[in-house]
Amino acid sequence: MANEWATFGADLHLELRGPRLRAGLMDALREAVRSGRLEAGTRLPSSRSLAADLGMARNTVADAYAELVAEGWLTARQGSGTRVARRAEPRGAEPRGAEPRRSAPRRAEPRRSAPRHVEARPGIGSAAAPPPRALPRPSTPAHNLKAGTPDLASFPRAEWLRAYRRAFTAAPNEAFGYGDPRGRIELRTVLAEYLARARGVYARPERIVVCAGFVHGLMLIGQVLRSRGVRDVAIESYGLGLHADLLTGAGLGTPALPFDERGTLVEESGPLGSAGAVLMTAAHQFPLGGALPPDRRAQVVDWARASGGFVLEDDYDGEFRYDRQPVGALQGLDPERVVYLGTASKSLAPGLRLAWMVLPASLVGEVVAAKGVVDWVSSAPDQLAFAEFLGSGAYDRHVRAMRLRYRRRRDQLVAAVAAHSPETRVSGIAAGLHAVLALPPGTEQEVLRAAAWNGLAVQGVNEFRRPTVPPTLDGLVVGYGTPPDSAWQSALQTLCRVLPPTPGGTETDTW
């Protein structure tokens, strides 16, 4: 991936700085204002953004902005950003000398007529308006602690854009054509290296098939298993209904495996006995949160070996483990019997639609055939961008940063629950982006109603219970990775408000 060309940009990026570049940038900006292409009042991008766009050092841009502010070409005001000063307006609409350095209240842009017949909506958008006496209940939740989505506000936009640009610019023409159904070789090559290093996966590029998400991968595997004559794919007692539905849609039965306090039971005497495969979240059970204990990991792989079955390992958030090294993938135990499914949906963002399978050699041909003679699904530029993002180390950096951030949130969640509802046990906290808050038997629905009333979107464990599994647990599945930083504290506060209160005490308000 990282050919000379691509590496070059990265090196260069660090070095486009210095007085002459600053002066050149200032010339360009002055000329843009002078010519009227940058109108008075136009907001400039932040120095960080522009620096990223131009491959310049941020200080070079910041210095150029500062000098142009000092010269009166631009204005800078806290909260309003850097804008083109009004004195620079070439049309003479403002008298010259009209306070270029001090901020003036922002006015309507010249030459944009205000829309007519727009009724004033008092109190909305006006900071000075008093709050309404009684707020109506919000129709959409104000707070979101549903599990399954990472903090989208933390998506590493600048790094991704850089990777996309590099990869796109270096892409050979054939990358724009119909591609290999396994996905771009550049991506499979760096994925193989990454998965081996980070997840202990035995991965070779020729065994990897890129897909548009876990759902796409599971669909393909389901098709292949069905056409091999498999009747049942065993699933865990708790999990996403959608995954079971996909298997059912492929014509497969989905018996649920029982569980005990140590996790899912993988006895041959249970549903595994008649199943051709088992779908497991072995590193971090979704949603209950535990890791499958080592003896059961060995046991399920032994079952697969002995029966000729397959373990489908859904490694959706394996990168996020807080208390020790990540639990390695089950796949490493037997790459010929475990299908490994990974995704960028939790580590980066679901909107990218990037995921991958690492297949036993015996399944590669069939899965590729199920996918098609060419890659009908995944965009080649995206795959190349992700290859560059992985290969450059940006992915590792992002995962490390997010791990710290999520861990901090997890700690805050645990502390807040302990303070507000000491009897509530928080489990599944060693990994991932969600935790389970155990509730007194029979109270889940009540708490969920209170959450809804308080504008908090959150799910109960029973929403993830397979229909055939009797209800024995009550709890909340709290996705602490979901909100942006700005919304996290208020979401947490609302959560605490709806939990069973501290026994014998009033609710504290220490936020």
Added chain:
Amino acid sequence: MANEWATFGADLHLELRGPRLRAGLMDALREAVRSGRLEAGTRLPSSRSLAADLGMARNTVADAYAELVAEGWLTARQGSGTRVARRAEPRGAEPRGAEPRRSAPRRAEPRRSAPRHVEARPGIGSAAAPPPRALPRPSTPAHNLKAGTPDLASFPRAEWLRAYRRAFTAAPNEAFGYGDPRGRIELRTVLAEYLARARGVYARPERIVVCAGFVHGLMLIGQVLRSRGVRDVAIESYGLGLHADLLTGAGLGTPALPFDERGTLVEESGPLGSAGAVLMTAAHQFPLGGALPPDRRAQVVDWARASGGFVLEDDYDGEFRYDRQPVGALQGLDPERVVYLGTASKSLAPGLRLAWMVLPASLVGEVVAAKGVVDWVSSAPDQLAFAEFLGSGAYDRHVRAMRLRYRRRRDQLVAAVAAHSPETRVSGIAAGLHAVLALPPGTEQEVLRAAAWNGLAVQGVNEFRRPTVPPTLDGLVVGYGTPPDSAWQSALQTLCRVLPPTPGGTETDTW
């Protein structure tokens, strides 16, 4: 889409030029070489590429390169690009003054040990090696005139990258999450406008479903029709086998419609009588090339109305029409009975995996449900980038430019065939990226063998004939859009060489 921020970059892009910027860039490059971060021999990006990366004027970069070549920091050689000169090597591996300006034979990169046990392959990669006495037949074709892929070398990289950057930077955080299964509203909005304007499609955003290509769309429609109880989808006598296979895979029969010299016959007395839908390339039959005559367009829509059936309109290359205004989409005749399927695969590139359906109101819900509760397939940033690309006019500009280019190629094809094989009739030339060269009865296989022998990849019309349709035509399907400009003339020359020779004359060689 185009907020202040995004527009700003575009304006600025034109203006980052001038002596001080050049000097600053030179400083940065010198420093990178001096520090060893840019090693001797490293190839620099082209001035065009680097300029695009840095948002600078190309001349600024080219001038900086030229000055650094003159100063001895870089070398420039035709065909080898601009490289870091060896004298700049900071490790003293080379004696100073070792001909920085003249090209030295490229050596192994320092500090990268050559792989062991790699056998020397004489004659490969060495410009000085004499050509082998007799070249073996190439195992992969040297020339490609297979239809179905546009000229990938003409992909508008700079424009696309600009659109991607703008859209990506302006994207709201939620765009990185799980999305609407219909696709991004931004894209559906501009698509509706574009399709109405350019293809006469009655399109409203809420009836559009974005998909990952025609194949994905057809799969979804096939599923929906099958679950509605449809048994047969009629298809044209000639077409892509893959499309028929997809319908078969969805459990549908695919009776072929007969045809005459005016095109496909859409009589109710034929296979349409029992079909629930018909798949048609109405604007430009693939591969034979004609447009469905107006009376038959009306007839097939009448059939759909009367029978409650659907016309699936595969508008794969509707933008490329040379002799008059594009033939409008059939869908405009009855948006409630025609499913319109469009794609960026021919107009831009298949590697993007971007396509769209415009659906009758009665099908929207079912198609969306078949696609999933969220968009499991299409990357949100790509959709936003394409929305920006369309909305900014870049798509129209690209289509216009490609139309001119493909038309020129078509004219050259027609002229060359007329000169080399005057009896060969070229048909289907009014539109698209391919034409059909009629061959004397029974000669198709022979000509294909000659083509293969000459390293020319091209297909015969009979490769597109449905198995149930008796062979009555012989001909070549020539994709003149496929090769890059640099390969076009030699591909055309090779094609002429394998055509039936001029009667009574020797082959001319006027290329």
